[in-house]
Amino acid sequence: MSRDMMPHFELYQPDTVENAIDLAKRIGEGAWIMAGGQDSLDWFKDRAKRPRAVIEITGIQGLSGIRETAEGLEIGALTTLTEIENSALVREKYSLLSTAAGRVASPQIRNIGTLGGNLCQDARCWYYRSGVNCYRAGGNSCYADTPQGLNREHCLFGASRCVAVSPSDMGTASVALDAQMVIRGPDGERVVPAEEFFIGPATDIRRMTVLKPAEILTAVRYPKTWAGAKFYFEKVADRNTWDFALVSVASALRLEGGTIREARVVCGGVECVPRRLKAVEQLLVGSPQSDEVGRLAGTTAVRGATTLNFNHFKVPLMENLVRRAIRDA
Amino acid sequence: MNEFRVAPASGLARAREDEATRYSRREFIKRVIASGAVASAATYIYGGLQGCSRQGPVPGFVERLVSLNVNGETRRVDVLPNETLAMTLRYKLGLTGTKLGCDRAECGACTVLIDDVAYNSCSVLTHSVRTRKVTTIEGIRGPNGELHPVQQAFVEELAPQCGFCTPGQVMSAVALLKRNPKPTRDECRHALSGNLCRCGAYDNYLNGVMRAAAAGAAST
Ligand SMILES: Cc1cc2nc3c(=O)[nH]c(=O)nc-3n(C[C@H](O)[C@H](O)[C@H](O)COP(=O)(O)OP(=O)(O)OC[C@H]3O[C@@H](n4cnc5c(N)ncnc54)[C@H](O)[C@@H]3O)c2cc1C
Ligand code: FES
Ligand code: FES
Numbered sequence: 001m002s003r004d005m006m007p008h009f010e011l012y013q014p015d016t017v018e019n020a021i022d023l024a025k026r027i028g029e030g031a032w033i034m035a036g037g038q039d040s041l042d043w044f045k046d047r048a049k050r051p052r053a054v055i056e057i058t059g060i061q062g063l064s065g066i067r068e069t070a071e072g073l074e075i076g077a078l079t080t081l082t083e084i085e086n087s088a089l090v091r092e093k094y095s096l097l098s099t100a101a102g103r104v105a106s107p108q109i110r111n112i113g114t115l116g117g118n119l120c121q122d123a124r125c126w127y128y129r130s131g132v133n134c135y136r137a138g139g140n141s142c143y144a145d146t147p148q149g150l151n152r153e154h155c156l157f158g159a160s161r162c163v164a165v166s167p168s169d170m171g172t173a174s175v176a177l178d179a180q181m182v183i184r185g186p187d188g189e190r191v192v193p194a195e196e197f198f199i200g201p202a203t204d205i206r207r208m209t210v211l212k213p214a215e216i217l218t219a220v221r222y223p224k225t226w227a228g229a230k231f232y233f234e235k236v237a238d239r240n241t242w243d244f245a246l247v248s249v250a251s252a253l254r255l256e257g258g259t260i261r262e263a264r265v266v267c268g269g270v271e272c273v274p275r276r277l278k279a280v281e282q283l284l285v286g287s288p289q290s291d292e293v294g295r296l297a298g299t300t301a302v303r304g305a306t307t308l309n310f311n312h313f314k315v316p317l318m319e320n321l322v323r324r325a326i327r328d329a
Numbered sequence: 330m331n332e333f334r335v336a337p338a339s340g341l342a343r344a345r346e347d348e349a350t351r352y353s354r355r356e357f358i359k360r361v362i363a364s365g366a367v368a369s370a371a372t373y374i375y376g377g378l379q380g381c382s383r384q385g386p387v388p389g390f391v392e393r394l395v396s397l398n399v400n401g402e403t404r405r406v407d408v409l410p411n412e413t414l415a416m417t418l419r420y421k422l423g424l425t426g427t428k429l430g431c432d433r434a435e436c437g438a439c440t441v442l443i444d445d446v447a448y449n450s451c452s453v454l455t456h457s458v459r460t461r462k463v464t465t466i467e468g469i470r471g472p473n474g475e476l477h478p479v480q481q482a483f484v485e486e487l488a489p490q491c492g493f494c495t496p497g498q499v500m501s502a503v504a505l506l507k508r509n510p511k512p513t514r515d516e517c518r519h520a521l522s523g524n525l526c527r528c529g530a531y532d533n534y535l536n537g538v539m540r541a542a543a544a545g546a547a548s549t
Pocket of ligand 2: 429430432433434436437438439440449450451452
């Protein structure tokens with residue numbers, strides 16, 4: 001790996017969202033919005049992406065912080081993962097988020113990496129990241145889904161030319177909490193449910209989210225329906241620091257007298273988007289929270305999984321994680 | 330502090346040595362910068378955003394000549410827009426105690442404190458932190474040049490092997506003790522988990538942090 005300078009870019013540090021959007025719009029295709037830079041800088045260093053201008057948004061006031069609102073919790077997009085991990089409010093009522101935040105990357109990365117950057121980060125397929133001209137990069141082949149391709153990290157579901165998976169731990173947790181993404185762009189503000197925010201290759205192979213150029217994620221809202229519910233988050237990775245999830249699971253359960261009344265179960269690392277397991281959720285409603293139900297949930301979760309050459313292990317892994325996410329929530 | 334002296338070759342006249350020691354690296358750089366950088370900064374400001382109609386400076390565009398607060402001193406330096414803090418510290422300010430291992434936020438060898446919080450200096454643009462307080466391994470010694478209690482404890486515990494990861498380990502430990510003066514061993518492990526040690530001296534480092542905590546390192 002090179003340790004020289006990154007290629008040149010112009011750097012802008014606007015202090016309002018409006019200025020940032022305006023700049024991004026005027027610069028056009030060569031513009032790159034950057035928050036903590038923990039995903040961005042690697043792209044530049046590897047010369048796999050070469051923006052003409054970087055618009056660093058961390059100086060914008062009002063985009064960071066954790067607030068309790070009448071509807072639930074609102075977290076500014078520039079809030080760091082460390083702040084989320086350590087927030088007493090988040091730990092008390094939405095511990096799924098603080099647990100997930102604490103499992104991202106390393107302490108130093110969490111100190112600077114933002115919620116927005118984590119949710120908007122690009123795929124981690126190493127073929128793509130090394131700058132080859134694959135489908136996601138605009139080319140016409142996939143290097144991971146070949147007989148020799150190293151695809152241990154790749155997907156079980158939703159392959160469509162590209163087999164990359166969702167890398168974002170906060171994405172997995174946010175879909176489980178029915179988060180609402182607040183987006184501002186040249187045409188004003190729109191609010192998109194987390195589940196629709198993430199998109200797979202069949203929708204657009206070049207993007208991981210619905211964000212359009214010059215759009216900025218300003219905040220994420222977590223409705224109070226899930227405040228204080230029973231949660232479970234577990235991530236299995238090669239190392240506990242730095243590594244991305246091979247498979248992760250996030251669950252949120254509401255019980256009444258021992259019976260599950262409402263459930264969200266989401267897996268990371270198995271599809272290009274955080275995979276919400278609706279069939280599992282349906283089966284859970286009206287059932288007791290037990291190991292047996294967990295086992296059934298696990299079996300249901302992996303139905304339809306399509307393995308690649310080197311990722312068969314993900315099937316029992318996912319099955320077991322879902323089982324635990326029900327039993328141990 | 331840690332001024333870089335232009336070392337004279339042995340046997341050269343003492344007069345030259347005197348002259349050399351009067352020149353700190355900072356001053357040296359300042360002189361170099363003064364000659365060329367201002368002109369190029371102007372192209373940055375006015376040459377940017379081709380094709381955009383607005384005249385003159387664009388709001389939010391960065392100036393290259395900045396004053397950085399490093400180890401309690403203000404240091405004027407010419408910083409490129411695409412320059413990481415590790416580059417500025419090592420190659421422009423001569424603070425080579427900060428190591429570069431991976432240059433990809435994956436090892437922690439480059440850990441420094443920014444406003445007392447641990448960051449990987451290889452993965453932050455200098456311009457992103459130019460208004461903040463940067464502390465490197467060179468900046469933690471005591472008023473009389475003595476080792477910081479974390480460093481002293483690392484020596485006593487024989488913590489480092491090859492020593493390459495040590496400055497980063499020290500900085501992560503200092504950051505931890507600043508916010509949590511009496512950590513548990515598990516809290517130490519969590520706080521130092523972003524510092525890779527290719528020699529595998531992890532337990533020795535943990536022993537060192539526990540020793541430093543017991544000795545009241547946070548008060549310094
Ligand atoms: C070694 C390493 C290990 C990692 N491990 C993990 C892991 O285990 N789990 C995990 O989830 N992630 C991991 N990451 C990924 C990621 O870098 C961090 O999670 C971090 O949170 C990214 O945030 P950032 O603010 O630094 O992102 P940036 O690099 O600033 O931004 C990332 C992307 O999002 C866009 N973006 C950022 N903010 C906004 C916004 N507000 N609106 C619109 N677009 C925006 C940028 O344009 C860019 O494309 C890892 C990264 C590294 C380098
Ligand atoms: S050199 Fe910065 S983390 Fe490895
Ligand atoms: S002591 Fe050798 S890398 Fe840690």
